[in-house]
Amino acid sequence: MATIKKFEDLESWKNARIFVKDIYKATTNSDVQNDFGFQDQIRRASISVMNNIAEGFGRFNNKEFRRFLDISVGSLLEVKSMLYVAEDLEYFSSEKVEQLRNDADKIYFQLLAFITYLRNTVKHKSDNK
Template identity: 35%
Template structure:
């Protein structure tokens, strides 16, 4: 069992979630139950799945939750690109976010590969 609060991937994904909330707060009101909601849910899913997976008794189970967190990361990337296409967010605003997201994806993937199943 891992202590999720000590995991850098959990810390970074938790902070990333705040970034997503800040970005989506500028989306049109008409997107409140659409893209805004989807992005926020996916961003909350990343640290949540890392935390939940860390409580599991086997690395196999933990790996499964890390894979779900990765899926959420790719979902966020897609949804941010759609938001960009719709001009809800400026390219310059997404530069840091995409960079941070890619770093989190790499960290989760690397950590996942260190778990002995």
């Protein structure tokens, strides 16, 4: 396993970055643009996933890092829930919704594995305070 020196090295962050780009591309069609509340919320929630990974990495405390990863998971599940709205309102094709859900699931399992890893194997001096 390679040493992680910066948040940009994290696979979950890299995948979240691609996910944000895909969400932005998917929300540029006219139907979604006419629903500014939906467009804004799904974009902000997707950005929250990658930003909370980065912010947590910068805390230099595993307990705090896990807390930010938990927030990322919550934001990711919010996006996934909103994909059902997009599907029900026919904002995206069925294929696009399926692809985005699969991408969300991939990131979800990466985050859960990372949270478990931090909880069970990595101890930081400041975690005992």
